[in-house]
Amino acid sequence: MADAKPAADSDGTARRFLTFRMGERLYAIAAEQVAEVIRTPQVARVPQGPKSLLGLANLRGAVLPIASLRGLLGQEEAVGGAAGRAIVLEGDAPVGLAVDAVDALVTVDAGRIETRQAELAALAGERLSGAFQPDGRSDVAKVLDIRTLIAAAFVQRPREARATVAADALAGAGVAADEAGDRRKLVTFDVAGQEFALALEAVREIVPAPESLAQVPRSEALVLGVMAYRETLLPLLSLRGLLGFPAREGDGSREKVAVTAVGGVLVGLVADRMRDIISADPALIEPTPAMLAARTGGETQIAAIYRGEGGARLVSILAPDQLFREDVMARLGQAGETAPAAEMAAEGAGEIRQFLVFQLGGDEFALPIEAVDEVARAPEGVTRLPKTPAFLEGVINLRGEVLPVVDQRRRFDMPPAPNPDARRLIVVRTERHRAGLIVDAVSEVLRSPAEAIEPAPDLAGEITRLVHGVINIEAAGRMIMLLDPAELLTRAERGLLDAFQETGQAPA
Secondary structure (H helix, E strand, C coil), X not given: CCECCCCCCCCCCEEEEEEEEECCEEEEEEHHHEEEEEECCCCECCCXXXXXXXXXXXXXXXXXXXXXXXXXXXXXXXXCCCCCEEEXXXXXXXXXXXXXXXXXXXXXXHHHCXXXXXXXXXXXXXXXXXXXXXXCCCCCEEEECHHHHHHHHECCCCHHHHHHHHHHXXXXXXXXXXXXXXXXXXXXEEECCEEEEEEHHHEEEEEECCCCCECCCCCCCCEEEEEEECCEEEEEEEHHHHXXXXXXXXXXXXXXXXXXXXXXXXXXXXXXXXXXXXXXXXXXXEECCHHHCECCCCCCCEEEEEEEHHHCEEEEEECHHHCCCHHHHHHHHHXXXXXXXXXXXXXXXXXXXXXXXXXXXXXXXXXXXXXXXXXXXXXXXXXXXXXXXXXXXXXEEECCEEEEEEEHHHHCCCCCCCCHHHCEEEEEECCCCEEEEEECEEEEEEEEEHHHEECCXXXXXXXXXHEEEEEEEHHHCEEEEEECHHHCCCHHHHHHHHHHHHHCCCCC
């Protein structure tokens, strides 16, 4: 960009502006409102956000809302979406303004800025505070009142209030601290190629979507139908529909149903697939950017945003009670009014336990959910250790803590996984240690009455200690072996980890 003249005089007779274009139109904003100019970044779309919001981007580890100038002015987005530039605005709540092209940084004598007649030249949607003709140019630059435009579309919130709002947002989404009080557990899903999360405490179960279900006559597209669930019927709703994404095309065999209670009604939220369980640092959970609290678009369903992996991973945390309109909730209440009663009756009959179910080959295994810290992709870099069992993959450094990694296929004398890139790492906590288990896939979170768990069969050898129960789901023809977390590490691995803790050594 070229600076046409020196900076403003001390008596204020000259002002600096950044000029930019949207189509054939030339606009300007005061230079003091501009923090920086960047290439329009890749954004994560915000479902049912204001039309003028392109999405959220990562700017050096911080969440930056990107607003479209075309959207703010009520114009349609350009076909094909030119790369363009984003002007990052100064302020307590920074915003990126996406424009077609940035023109120049110019200095203009105050006497050349027309303010009285500017509004008369305003086109539909424009809010102007002045206009001027740049030197050597035939066109006129309109000075946008950008703050008024943004305020008309979005509710701004000062940065100072973020910590308080974040805590309130997490509470509203049902995200509670873990037993240590310093991390939050989230279960994440893929929906239309983006990652969303629910508080683990808010999810009763995660089960595979049924191959067939009963359709509900004259229902909205978001109501997929009903499925049999624990002696009752569970209404199924599409997260794609609720979040404003198009319906899924093709194979839906990996779809998962998150069973949750919304306003006292049990519903099943259908996601494209289950992804991870995150043990999230609350310092990396931020309130929804102020721009999402749209005045014209209703309340957002996103309660907060988790910034993982140095800000490269943005996970939108959903608030279940904000997913539905009141009229939909009323119909759900009529359709599913027996579900809470049935669920409460089942829980009243005895202790209900939750388990994380994972797969090795064609077999299913389970771990108590309270023993699971997190689920993530299997690590690529593992430090091998000499003179250790073959199934001990090695150790990794997980946020400063030594974590032994066990290949469960090797542990159970199975051949290597056919698709190693799809493997998952389950971080399990025992009374004294933590360990990472590499498995083929994580399939669901399952609820079961304690009395429905059958004793482990009388097996010989080490497997007797590992398997301490069987979840027998007879109706589905499933036998899930329940593993004892304390026995997942042999005495050799436990001794090795004790040695690390005593000496303070850890792999790099």
